[in-house]
Amino acid sequence: MFDFHIHSILSDGELLPVEIARRMHVLGNTGCAITDHVDFSNIKEILTKLSEWKEERSSLEVEMLIGVEITHAPPEKIDRMVSIARNNGAEIIIVHGETLAEPVELGTNLAGVRNPEVDILAHPGLLTLEEAEIAKENGVFLEISTRKGHCLANGHVASVSKEVGCDVILNTDSHSPEDLVDSQTAFRILRGSGFGEREAKYILEETPSKLLRKLGFSPNHK
Numbered sequence: 640m641f642d643f644h645i646h647s648i649l650s651d652g653e654l655l656p657v658e659i660a661r662r663m664h665v666l667g668n669t670g671c672a673i674t675d676h677v678d679f680s681n682i683k684e685i686l687t688k689l690s691e692w693k694e695e696r697s698s699l700e701v702e703m704l705i706g707v708e709i710t711h712a713p714p715e716k717i718d719r720m721v722s723i724a725r726n727n728g729a730e731i732i733i734v735h736g737e738t739l740a741e742p743v744e745l746g747t748n749l750a751g752v753r754n755p756e757v758d759i760l761a762h763p764g765l766l767t768l769e770e771a772e773i774a775k776e777n778g779v780f781l782e783i784s785t786r787k788g789h790c791l792a793n794g795h796v797a798s799v800s801k802e803v804g805c806d807v808i809l810n811t812d813s814h815s816p817e818d819l820v821d822s823q824t825a826f827r828i829l830r831g832s833g834f835g836e837r838e839a840k841y842i843l844e845e846t847p848s849k850l851l852r853k854l855g856f857s858p859n860h861k
């Protein structure tokens with residue numbers, strides 16, 4: 640699988656990016672994105688650090704993108720943070736959505752899907768039909784999360800996305816080594832979220848290529 644949402648020690652994760660790459664490879668996965676938590680206090684610093692080893696990535700055993708997860712930003716500030724992220728080298732931009740597990744400000748989902756520069760609305764909790772429709776229009780992918788707490792609304796996110804027909808991506812939002820999963824586990828979690836076998840297979844095998852193309856990367860990832 641390709642996991643587009645992982646935290647490293649640059650924010651509150653436990654592993655260095657290179658350790659994440661190694662463990663992803665051992666699990667049989669093809670690639671991942673390092674998307675550490677950012678607000679205005681650290682966004683430039685994180686992207687500077689990640690950009691410094693952009694050239695080193697070619698020696699990794701999996702493909703690795705660098706990006707950010709805009710976390711608990713006031714909804715009206717999200718657009719500005721998205722521009723800062725793009726201008727500082729983010730290859731993927733995630734907005735930390737209205738998960739049931741944290742007191743995320745109401746309006747965050749809407750601000751996330753309204754900006755076509757946002758690539759993924761993570762763990763969107765009690766996502767509304769309107770939000771899903773805007774996400775579809777703007778090409779924002781909606782996340783099914785394997786993470787404890789965030790996964791509580793997976794069934795709801797699956798049913799709203801199916802109704803609207805928007806793109807769904809499965810991510811682990813890993814912070815620790817034990818959070819990483821292989822594609823078999825990912826498949827079972829998608830099935831448990833309410834997707835049929837064919838749908839789950841599509842989300843794991845086709846959607847990552849679609850997202851990589853949107854991000855300007857070759858879908859023929861390893």
Ligand SMILES: [Zn+2]
Binds near residue numbers: 652676
């Ligand atoms: Zn975190």
Ligand SMILES: [Zn+2]
Binds near residue numbers: 708735762
């Ligand atoms: Zn998150």
